[in-house]
Amino acid sequence: MELIDGNEIASAIIEELTERVAEFDKGKPCVAFVRVGEDPASVSYVKKKERTAAKIGIESKLLVFPESISQEALMEEIYQLNDTPDIHGILVQAPLPDHIDAREVFNHVSPAKDVDGFNAVNLGKLCQEDDSAFASCTPAGIVELIKRKGIQTEGKHVVVLGRSLIVGKPAGMLFLRKGSPGNATITYCHSRTPDLKKHTLSADILIAAIGKPHFVTEDMVGSGTTVIDVGINRIPDKTKKSGYRLVGDVDFETVAPKTSFITPVPGGVGPMTVAMLMANTLKAFENSIRSA
């Protein structure tokens, strides 16, 4: 069993991005973070993204709106960001309040600034295997982990547990495309899949993105599998100052010994998501220079 150290790989990417940003003498990339409400996890994610941007030399602008903001008012803010030339990327932190149609919001971020990759245009282009698309950050981070660890995907069976728009679906599409990483056989399983074990046991690479703590247990994983744990679940823990600890979708302790590679939680996919957001922002900036 070998641990896939997401922090280490993300650091390497951040270093590469820092060097690339330093090469621009005129203008710097700038990303806008849009946060609605004060959800503690969202506050902490956005802070982490701001810190990482600063480290790389990417400017950022934080816009915080009250939980009560209307759909129209939020859309108006997005339109303004779309129209601001020196904002190159826009990230709207999910989740949004229930009264907001999140899909509508994501679909109105300009595709050229959609560094989160949630816009229909970027999602469609990803299905079209168009490299100009912004791939959503978590799936892109998973691909990068697999690539940098030299794990082969050609002809392998990638089983994706979860069919979310943000992780599951695009992750499968990325490993399905012609190329490397890619050319894998893909199975999408989810909450309505009976006999889940049959599918997960046949995986060469298992991507767990179902959002349930310790859902993947030892009996569901075959020997030698690569396991990518996307889950970030908070469970109560009185021994922690915060009162909780983070665990993945995988029961790491029992599953890890059977795997060939596995990502820990925290320190696996999480830091990669932030790194890929920065990579997308730099790409948006470079595109804006090219088209100027």
Added chain:
Amino acid sequence: MELIDGNEIASAIIEELTERVAEFDKGKPCVAFVRVGEDPASVSYVKKKERTAAKIGIESKLLVFPESISQEALMEEIYQLNDTPDIHGILVQAPLPDHIDAREVFNHVSPAKDVDGFNAVNLGKLCQEDDSAFASCTPAGIVELIKRKGIQTEGKHVVVLGRSLIVGKPAGMLFLRKGSPGNATITYCHSRTPDLKKHTLSADILIAAIGKPHFVTEDMVGSGTTVIDVGINRIPDKTKKSGYRLVGDVDFETVAPKTSFITPVPGGVGPMTVAMLMANTLKAFENSIRSA
């Protein structure tokens, strides 16, 4: 074994559409068919589409361009169609000549007129499970066959053989979505999948869209499987006046007896593709009235 009669189901849909079109007293839907070159199969497909449109009461306009048309000139024609208010749907007949970037052409058809569903926006919306999207016609036709035959997909294993943008990928996404038909477990196999048989044998519903005549043989299909054959392959046949006959991707004679349901070729998925194109055109027309 029960044959899924695509002609019969397509006829029922065409009848329903004819009734709906007749209800409009002002204005009729109009679809533009764009054909490049004189490929005999394309000529015949477009003719079939023109005839079906006429039968329903949908107007059509045929634009034929020489094989030598440039990308720019073809795009210019598309832009003009996009800007013509009384054209509600645009179909660019594939395949396009090699010097044309087909993806670029499809992506510049206005999403609101993209009745073929090949545009990135519609593909992305389909992944987003947005019913306002135009689903590409062949996958939409497959869904309709399954639905009208009352074949359950919830919790079933749908194995898609082929990862094309036009059939394989969207077909899988449609059966993956939350809803009915939907909620299936999806496996995408393709030319780079080793041990194909292992996957196809585990299918409850097998969608063959790999474009190889008689590729799916009896040993690859489990007893009681529903088989949807998307292949339309021309193979030489001296007994035919045309010198060829059409066969599917499935070796029908040996496979059919093992199945619970199977589509024939011709007369299975083919007529459904045309029917769904007409359904999409009517939807585009109705949308244009609503937004007028």
